[in-house]
Amino acid sequence: xxxxxxxxxxxxxxxxxxxxxxxxxxxxxxxxxxxxxxxxxxxxxxxxxxxxxxxxxxxxxxxxxxxxxxxxxxxxxxxxxxxxxxxxxxxxxxxxxxxxxxxxxxxxxxxxxxxxxxxxxxxxxxxxxxxxxxxxxxxxxxxxxxxxxxxxxxxxxxxxxxxxxxxxxxxxxxxxxxxxxxx
Numbered sequence: 001x002x003x004x005x006x007x008x009x010x011x012x013x014x015x016x017x018x019x020x021x022x023x024x025x026x027x028x029x030x031x032x033x034x035x036x037x038x039x040x041x042x043x044x045x046x047x048x049x050x051x052x053x054x055x056x057x058x059x060x061x062x063x064x065x066x067x068x069x070x071x072x073x074x075x076x077x078x079x080x081x082x083x084x085x086x087x088x089x090x091x092x093x094x095x096x097x098x099x100x101x102x103x104x105x106x107x108x109x110x111x112x113x114x115x116x117x118x119x120x121x122x123x124x125x126x127x128x129x130x131x132x133x134x135x136x137x138x139x140x141x142x143x144x145x146x147x148x149x150x151x152x153x154x155x156x157x158x159x160x161x162x163x164x165x166x167x168x169x170x171x172x173x174x175x176x177x178x179x180x181x182x183x
Contacts, residue, residue: 001031003038008097009090011083011115012038014071014108027106029073030131040110041069044131049075052121052128055160059118060084060144060169067113067183069133077126078102079119080156084144086172086180087114094172096153113183116144120155142179143169 002015016027032042052058059082062068072081082098100122101107111117119128146162147153148171 001028001034003034003040006083006097006099008083008085008092008095008115010112011097012040012110013099014110016106016108018106029108030071040071041133044071044133046132046135048130048132048136050128051125053125053161054121054123055157057118057120057146057155057157057160057162057166059166060116060146060148061118062086062114062116062142062144062181063134063137063140064142064179065182066134066137066140067181068136069113070111070117070130071108072101072111072117072119072128072130073106073108074101074103075127075129076103077121077123078104079121079123079126079128081109081119082117082153083109083111084116084118084151084153084172085114086116086144087183088177088180090114094151096151098153114181118146120157120160122156142175142181144175145169145171148172 085092
């Protein structure tokens with residue numbers, strides 16, 4: 001597995017080795033020793049799977065006290081996946097990184113605690129899979145407005161579907177610091 005740092009320290013792109021032939025393909029999506037070698041937590045406690053149609057934009061989500069590191073990938077379709085640095089003391093606070101994750105490129109992204117996460121489906125539909133380092137706690141969930149102009153995420157699609165909850169989040173500059181992730 002090839003692991004590369006991104007422009008946001010701690011956010012990593014992972015390219016598994018894909019072994020394919022006329023029958024299909026095989027790839028290893030998790031290997032504890034490889035992850036340990038690259039400083040990625042080995043303990044994941046929850047797996048999630050979401051299916052969404054074209055233009056669905058989810059996020060930007062985080063948990064305040066029970067931060068979740070996430071290992072994300074796409075099984076079918078394609079998404080534009082985004083991480084936003086919300087670590088208060090970070091030199092990259094408020095900056096974002098985005099990339100396409102798809103069934104064709106097999107890329108995965110690791111997003112550590114202290115980041116907001118979101119994605120936009122750019123194919124007809126997508127099955128999005130992610131492992132979390134802590135359990136989801138609805139009482140602890142927070143978010144930043146998906147189209148915050150100060151963050152300036154360059155979402156690929158303009159014809160989108162956003163949940164009412166995600167549409168109500170505030171821009172980062174209007175979010176009290178004590179409502180951001182602790183870690």
